[in-house]
Amino acid sequence: MAMDERSGRKTPVDPKLLELLACPLTKGPLSWDPERGELVSRLAKLAYPVRDGIPIMLPSEARAIAIDDPSPQKGPGR
Incomplete structure (x- = not known):
C-alpha cells in the first residue's frame, strides 16, 4: 500500500x-x-514514489538511497 499524500490514507498498489x-x-x-x-x-540506488496507487517512474522524482545489502534483489512485493 502507498500513502495517499492528500488524504493520508493508504492506497493499494496492484501486485500485477x-x-x-x-x-x-x-x-x-x-x-x-x-x-x-x-x-x-x-x-540505480533510487526509490520511486507511489502516489494515489500510481508509480511515479521519473528519475527526477526519485529519492537517492544507500544500498548496504549486497544480496541479490528480491522481486516485487517480497
Missing part, C-alpha cells in the same frame, strides 16, 4: 502492475518498500 514495472534507468527489477510506499531500484 509491480511485476511489469522496471527501473527506467537500468531496466532492472524493482522491489516494493511498503513502509515508505516506494519502488526501489537497487541497481
